[in-house]
Amino acid sequence: MTRIGFIGLGNMGGRIARRLVDAGHPVLGYDPAAGAAERAGATPAASVAEVARESDQILLSLPDSRAVEAVVLGPDGVLAHAGPGQIVVDLSTAAPDSTRRIAAALAARDAAYLDAGVSGGAAAAERGTLTLMVGGEEHALERVRPTLAPFAAKVFPMGPSGAGHSAKLLNNFLNAVSLAATSEVMVAARKAGLDLRTLLDVLNSSSGANWATANRFPHIVEGDYLEGGLTSALMTKDVVLYVDHLRGLGVPALNAAGPLASFGLAANLGYANQISNRVVDAIGD
Amino acid sequence: MTRIGFIGLGNMGGRIARRLVDAGHPVLGYDPAAGAAERAGATPAASVAEVARESDQILLSLPDSRAVEAVVLGPDGVLAHAGPGQIVVDLSTAAPDSTRRIAAALAARDAAYLDAGVSGGAAAAERGTLTLMVGGEEHALERVRPTLAPFAAKVFPMGPSGAGHSAKLLNNFLNAVSLAATSEVMVAARKAGLDLRTLLDVLNSSSGANWATANRFPHIVEGDYLEGGLTSALMTKDVVLYVDHLRGLGVPALNAAGPLASFGLAANLGYANQISNRVVDAIGD
Amino acid sequence: MTRIGFIGLGNMGGRIARRLVDAGHPVLGYDPAAGAAERAGATPAASVAEVARESDQILLSLPDSRAVEAVVLGPDGVLAHAGPGQIVVDLSTAAPDSTRRIAAALAARDAAYLDAGVSGGAAAAERGTLTLMVGGEEHALERVRPTLAPFAAKVFPMGPSGAGHSAKLLNNFLNAVSLAATSEVMVAARKAGLDLRTLLDVLNSSSGANWATANRFPHIVEGDYLEGGLTSALMTKDVVLYVDHLRGLGVPALNAAGPLASFGLAANLGYANQISNRVVDAIGD
Amino acid sequence: MTRIGFIGLGNMGGRIARRLVDAGHPVLGYDPAAGAAERAGATPAASVAEVARESDQILLSLPDSRAVEAVVLGPDGVLAHAGPGQIVVDLSTAAPDSTRRIAAALAARDAAYLDAGVSGGAAAAERGTLTLMVGGEEHALERVRPTLAPFAAKVFPMGPSGAGHSAKLLNNFLNAVSLAATSEVMVAARKAGLDLRTLLDVLNSSSGANWATANRFPHIVEGDYLEGGLTSALMTKDVVLYVDHLRGLGVPALNAAGPLASFGLAANLGYANQISNRVVDAIGD
Known part of the structure; x- marks a missing residue:
């Protein structure tokens, strides 16, 4: 055995x-x-x-x-x-x-x-x-x-060796990108007076759809931050790992700025050890 | 009548x-x-x-x-x-x-x-x-x-007035963010030796899912760039409109860097008037 | 006459x-x-x-x-x-x-x-x-x-025509880049426990030198924000003009993210109509 | 002894x-x-x-x-x-x-x-x-x-302990920011038809001045890239160290996107082990 x-x-x-x-x-x-x-x-x-x-x-x-x-x-x-x-x-x-x-x-x-x-x-x-x-x-x-x-x-x-950990970083990076950008968009939408629930309907039936529009924000707009998931501190850590991974591969990290800034800001404003969904409050404070 | x-x-x-x-x-x-x-x-x-x-x-x-x-x-x-x-x-x-x-x-x-x-x-x-x-x-x-x-x-x-055009910009922005970031991820994945079709399966059943992973890249990895859609030049134009919109709203544009850099690079490398999906070639060239 | x-x-x-x-x-x-x-x-x-x-x-x-x-x-x-x-x-x-x-x-x-x-x-x-x-x-x-x-x-x-207004935007952009990045660096230095005056001496005699390290921060670290200059709102406006200018020229805007995020954040935190030097407080709040 | x-x-x-x-x-x-x-x-x-x-x-x-x-x-x-x-x-x-x-x-x-x-x-x-x-x-x-x-x-x-290595990273980061942003500006200036030597005179007597405008580009515009200095690969490595340092300090990295994208692009285009001043060619290619 x-x-x-x-x-x-x-x-x-x-x-x-x-x-x-x-x-x-x-x-x-x-x-x-x-x-x-x-x-x-x-x-x-x-x-x-x-x-x-x-x-x-x-x-x-x-x-x-x-x-x-x-x-x-x-x-x-x-x-x-x-x-x-x-x-x-x-x-x-x-x-x-x-x-x-x-x-x-x-x-x-x-x-x-x-x-x-x-x-x-x-x-x-x-x-x-x-x-x-x-x-x-x-x-x-x-x-x-x-x-x-x-x-x-x-x-x-x-x-080959490393491909599993690489795939994990790539997935987490896209998750971070979607959550950060969607948070910014939702803050802008609120300031512009848009109906947030309708906006989510529109995004989810169009090219703006992503995991955060589909699975996070329908709860967040109702006040449920889905506590228990990845914190902003861990999200930032994964994005830094991603950036270092791309450096090693010789691929330019053109798209890391959004999550680095957004989750970094959330950490700075006291949300470091709370669920990364709080980033929307960090941007919108 | x-x-x-x-x-x-x-x-x-x-x-x-x-x-x-x-x-x-x-x-x-x-x-x-x-x-x-x-x-x-x-x-x-x-x-x-x-x-x-x-x-x-x-x-x-x-x-x-x-x-x-x-x-x-x-x-x-x-x-x-x-x-x-x-x-x-x-x-x-x-x-x-x-x-x-x-x-x-x-x-x-x-x-x-x-x-x-x-x-x-x-x-x-x-x-x-x-x-x-x-x-x-x-x-x-x-x-x-x-x-x-x-x-x-x-x-x-x-x-209210402006909310329709605002919603359009917000959706296009998230589309641009997803396409740019997913392109970078796919270039990295190829350099890291990952199986690209399997990676798309993983992303699409996980938190990395977005419009580009679901509807663009399953075609792009087969060599079909879906010609006929929004060009990189127009994508950049919409992102600049978005940035100016956020400026007017007083919301910090933390997440615009990725698409600005990515589609700007695509335009610079001669893909300006081709479908924005070509951005993956611009990053990976 | x-x-x-x-x-x-x-x-x-x-x-x-x-x-x-x-x-x-x-x-x-x-x-x-x-x-x-x-x-x-x-x-x-x-x-x-x-x-x-x-x-x-x-x-x-x-x-x-x-x-x-x-x-x-x-x-x-x-x-x-x-x-x-x-x-x-x-x-x-x-x-x-x-x-x-x-x-x-x-x-x-x-x-x-x-x-x-x-x-x-x-x-x-x-x-x-x-x-x-x-x-x-x-x-x-x-x-x-x-x-x-x-x-x-x-x-x-x-x-030729446009070159004067272009030069103005390019200068203002580099000013914005230096001020935003130096503000971030000074916030990090304070958190890391560095002596800020010594750091400025080092930067100003080394490759980190710029207009902000030479002419702004020696005053700011003494509490003098040099009120009266360009506000964060105007700084952001100039950076958006710069981004749109590069779009028109077909040059990728790879470096605009820093000032867009930094001065946008300052505006969002209530410093919009104060001197852009306040950005250091926005990042460090 | x-x-x-x-x-x-x-x-x-x-x-x-x-x-x-x-x-x-x-x-x-x-x-x-x-x-x-x-x-x-x-x-x-x-x-x-x-x-x-x-x-x-x-x-x-x-x-x-x-x-x-x-x-x-x-x-x-x-x-x-x-x-x-x-x-x-x-x-x-x-x-x-x-x-x-x-x-x-x-x-x-x-x-x-x-x-x-x-x-x-x-x-x-x-x-x-x-x-x-x-x-x-x-x-x-x-x-x-x-x-x-x-x-x-x-x-x-x-x-205290760490402050010396921290100061080094902060200086190198500002060096990287200046070089990347100035390279972008010089590429834009050339495309806009500006006289590059006059532009450097203007920048160096104004708020756009930095180490790169003062000590690098007056040589680069004459075709002298000052070979022998820090390569793009090492520049990227230092910027990643900086980003990780800020993560540890809880300071949002709002300004790292420019050098990450610029030197990453240079590395990707074959300039990885050449002097980082080549970044201007990477952006302008």
């Missing part, structure tokens, strides 16, 4: 590990927070090294590339214990450049690294209906599919 | 006038281009003044506010001949500030001015399925509804 | 006209505000038409291209009375496209049109030390030099 | 070490490139650890924070051997957040960390006329002043 290890049992990781446990997989879990493994129903490990030594497949759910590099490349980390056939699946939102470096280091020890961008949030994790965008070797992906099945409803192979 | 006048019988105006004629309305038409009225099936008028004197309702379909101001406020123009009960419907893409000034001038002569932003393009004009976003007095709108019926499938009252 | 006419006797125009009168030139002045001509020491004219008929050289100092077009191209305006050898000098901040159209219309009547961007402000106008950047025919410029001498210390011929 | 260590003997580091050697300081040098220490006149060390163990003061000149972290925090790095009274001076261009973390780690071992932003380039390094902007404890700065004297003509104490 495949021995599954899990490092990073926070908001997302804890819920995903629980899905695995509930599906009958034994999970060896590690998180620096005391009790996190137990809460997820996993067998607690004493260290990253123990998880690395005792698992065939290791899932990571960490806050950023710095944390992933510490866990994988750091002293007594995953790489130090990696061996042939082992597969690491990184569910973090991370910098594709870093992802590719890590994958190359593991490949040198005949281990595989899959970068899996996650879409769907905590509720979808709980229901097991996440969407994964996966970069890396397809044969490794085929081998981990049974492990992904309990928590991911859709699994898209995106391309 | 309502006497309908029509000024500006070009690409859009000619098609709309034809719909009115085919629906049995007598139309008195004026356009500086010889033969334009006849081609639309309208009775040719010798001048703007003749249309203004002889019509109960006057439709305008002109390139910009400069042209609208010349026709309405210029010597021997519509305003000079306007009288009680007359209604002017402006179907142009125009600056809301200018629109409000014109409406006020006509109101002083007891005539009404409705600003109607048009969505749908030439094909919808021909089929009579345009969408209108209308600003101005609702009772005037009620009176012109029979005139609009032959060419507009949906008519949205948006608010 | 050269008969000089002056249209627009406000803040700048009134001071310039006064310099001409004090230098012994007879000036026939028109301004819609009662008493403006008398206050400047000019002979009051009853109308634009009277100035146009009775002057060899006509100076304009008006708020924008809309006003210039009304005065020159409007009914009974300057153009209607223009004749061979007459020279119009436009001291307004205006759109170069409009300037070129007006110049062409006057050229058709053998009159000349010089566009003169003005640098220096009210104090320099009073002392007669303005800088002029002039577009249009050099021989016309040579003929008006004696008229310019009493108020302009430097006169730069910039190129 | 103070034992000086030097890690990173490349383009800048090698020249600075040579100044120290020529001034009579014994320098123990380490660089992964074979022969680098000898070329600088330093005594070659076998490892980072050897330098750390055998030096009272250690100078670092490394490409980025990733490299600095590897050298200081990595296995057998500077931190592992650091002791009371030891002082590390980091001359790299680095992320202030990373700098502060490193300083805290060293402080826990009673060692000091000074972050010194460097201005002046290779020629100034050779002549010993660099400018340093230093963050960190002033008493540590006082102790290293004799070590800095041979290569730095000016030493500015900027504030």
